[in-house]
Amino acid sequence: MLNRNMNQLFPPKPAFTDQNLSDQAERVFIITGGASGIGLELCKILYAANATIYIATRSSEKIATAIKTIKTLHPSSNGQLEPLILDLADLKTIKPAVENFLTKETRLDVLVHNAGVMMPPQGSKTAQGHELQIGTNALGPYLLTRCLGERLQATARLEAMPRGSVRVVWVASMISLGAPKGGVIWDDAKGAPKLSGDSMSDYMQGKVGCIFLADEFARRVEADGIISTSVNPGLVKTELQRHAPAAMRVLMGVVFKGPKYGAYSELFAACSPDVSAEKSGSYIIPWGRFGCIPEDIAEGMKPGSSGEKSLGKKFWDWCERETLSYP
Template sequence: MPSTFSQAFPPTPTFTEKNVGSLKGKVFIVTGAASGVGYELAKLLYGQGGTVYIAARSSEKVDRAIKSIKASVRSSKGDLAPLILDLADFPTIKNAVNEFLREENRLDVLVHNAGLMTPPAGSKSKLGHNLEMATNCMGPFILNHLLEPILTRTAHAESTPDRVRIVWLSSMITASVPPGGIQFDEKSGSPKILRNAMQNYMQTKVGNVFLASEAAKRLGGDGVISMSVNPGLMKTELQRHSPKIQSIIMGILFKPPLFGAYSELFAAL
């Protein structure tokens, strides 16, 4: 019970930006960083001098986030850059990666922060996949695959091991998870679309754990650490599709996004 409670409601963090030295010269990509937990993480990394790519779908939201972060952290010697991609629209991922590789020759940390929870029933991606699974698992898998070469090159160039990391945002996978973690359709081999909206979301979060584990097996020998992390229960835009009364209760009980960002910061550094 204590472990479950602390996962749901994280205690006061013991690792914050005060424990982080200069990140000058380090390069980070944070998906979904135009708002919520990702925005707060980007602010923390930028505040310590890191180069942070704000990856999100909307150029307007990204530009607004960059202006807001720069206005609130005026003393930073870091850099902020846009990376426009839609995790559910796979061609945009490749375009964004190509753009990133034209600008950078290293990538120290990739944070798969973006996510979608309980969209309207029947929501599909442009290629016809379940929108939740495409956004939370398939898109991040493609992004990760395309960035693996630069991650491993960066790890090989580092004199200190274990500095290059991939962080996958999961959730409380001890709750509302369907039997087996992910239920697959026997005919198609694809994950089933479940009637229970929260179970459907939670099996994508189990998918993040599976992806983190598989990336760890594949890239660990090259000095890249891959891990999944439960950031705790936060009130963010992730719950925008929730019923109004549920959203109100979450706003009262849950902690602000900064606490989730501290969980990510610990995992990343």
């Protein structure tokens, strides 16, 4: 465990960066939370490589500012930057945003679930009444993926489309630190995750949920050649820590890297040729390497000895039930 943690806390320099990214012309990306932090850095890298990027967030003003910043940095790019207004903490905003996207694009090559929230004020809820972190970091991305599933599959079927080039990236965290045993505390009576009452623990439950969703989605789209991975972007300074206690923010400011490093982790998952179809379901660690999921969490991705559902499948089914009213 110690070696695994040290390997993620002090990773080697990134090997896959903007310097060796191939041209992304004609490829279409959706990046949630792309107006700031890691997402903004990822958008900068992809736009410089001529990609078409939909920056998905709830603030049109922030998207406009991000687009202006990116275009100023890369005036010679042949890429495109487009807004996609949605709020992952409000499920009813997701389908309209997807319908808007589908009227504009016939393909979707990569979906990156970068947006998230961490340690909000106690008792914070989504518009539908779910705990804010699990709702924003897991339920919202699940619904967005479900709504975009057919377009992802259609893109993977395009003539001459390389197998494994269509991808979904689920941003998790360093789950070996802070996650409860097993990753998610499950309430069998309710068939739902059980809140611990501790903000960081519930944050980690949601992030383990992302790993479960990445693994479950990988199984469902294996035949299509779509790759689904989860990513620990690394310890980086972003707006995500804005709700953390002051002392913790000071420590983070000293120890954490700039957001571009986290973007390299996500870039590896989204675009690296090393992430082959056989690697679908993998857990990516900083700054773009294959990592190992802790044993107790990996165990939750396996069916029980008597054939009962895995914890990961239970979490997937819970997400499906909670989002059925927002098809």
